[in-house]
Amino acid sequence: MVDFGGWDMPLVYTSQLDEHHAVRRAAGMFDVSHMCVVDLHGADCRGLLRLILANDIDKLKRRGKALYSCMLDQRGGVIDDLIVYFLADDHFRAVVNAGTRDKDLAWIESHASDLGVRVEARDDLAIIACQGPQARAQVAQAIGAPAALDLARFEAASFGAYFLARTGYTGEDGFEVVLPNSDAVALWEALRQRGVVPAGLGARDTLRLEAGLNLYGQDMDETTTPFESGLAWTVAMEPAARDFIGRAALQAQRASGVPRQMIALVLEDKGVLRHAQVVHTAHGSGEICSGGFAPTLERSIALARVPSGALDAVEVDIRGRMAAARVVNLPFVRDGRARI
């Protein structure tokens, strides 16, 4: 067990590799109840989200649809990344990271009160993420809700006490199930009896890295903008009239040239890329943000922040040895298949 954002979390249940492969090949489940569900209530939820999210909440036109976004400070630094679901015109649901929970709630509340939006941290709710090619069928059968299989990607709906979202953090299909704390153990046991493999934080990290998904605090934080973190695709600069927090700083950074970029690396040599290793490029040096062994690819991969400029290959200092790494496009792995 390890401390993660103030929660005692299992790094591994049996074998991290077995847990990883179970998610790529069949179905695995993660207890992610440490993540904080934040419900927003009020007529002007959209007004609040237009202001505090770098992505455009008005992309959500249908109830149940989800949006991934950064929440920025005035300098364009990333306060957190989150997913927000459109439940009703006066009810949106966000899911934020555990380690940033208190500052997130304070930040959201500081902007919500002016707009008459009530912010409710749902500590009464747990989250079980069931992921993998068989995950949706397993969940639908375990809770007796075949209609759940009709949910589109990035869509959510309630089935009795279960709020099911077809989202995740592994690069596989699946559901994130938000449910009352009191029901969580029963669903976990039901899924386990159906053969869904419990997976720990270790597998969650290798899966999300293979999927090319950022980890807050490691790949971005308040000292980096989304443009320097491989997250430009989540920033909606259009419509130009939407004056979200951080917009001016991002515009200024873009105008003067974004100094750093996030790149994806595959290690050509043997070894393992790790956080904080120095990366040497033709445009200067940077460092590995997230690195590790990719079980699906059976080689090491990483996300690294380096000076801007086109690159094909770099060298990484692995304990004094210069190792060759290739620059690739993300994701490394999606839906069980290598993409590099």
Place this chain on the structure above:
Amino acid sequence: MNEIPGDLKFLKSHEWARIEDDGSVTIGISEFAQSQLGDLVYVEVPHEGDTLQAGHSCAVVESVKAASDVYSPISGTVLRSNAALSDRPEAINEDPYGDGWIFVLKPSDLAEMDELLSPDDYAELVESAS
């Protein structure tokens, strides 16, 4: 930790050493070490002919979790290292005291073996650590 072979000696940092019939010494990491590291994915072994000093880092084992230095329990010259670990690092997880050996030394001073922990003392150390 009740299956430590009796012919092994240990370093506090969880390496084992065994004197072979020909006077060479085989070295690896313990069952406890592999269980703490988790699934191993890469092993950097010393080169044949390298001269090693007791207590100095001479190899690296990397698991999905972390990289960890391996220290040589005694001084000597590397006779051979386990090339099979390059393709099957998990041999250390599966059989740390057998197929998972890391390298073999020609010891320069066999008396250094006496400085190492006995299986019982090592078992006690692990017990108190966990």
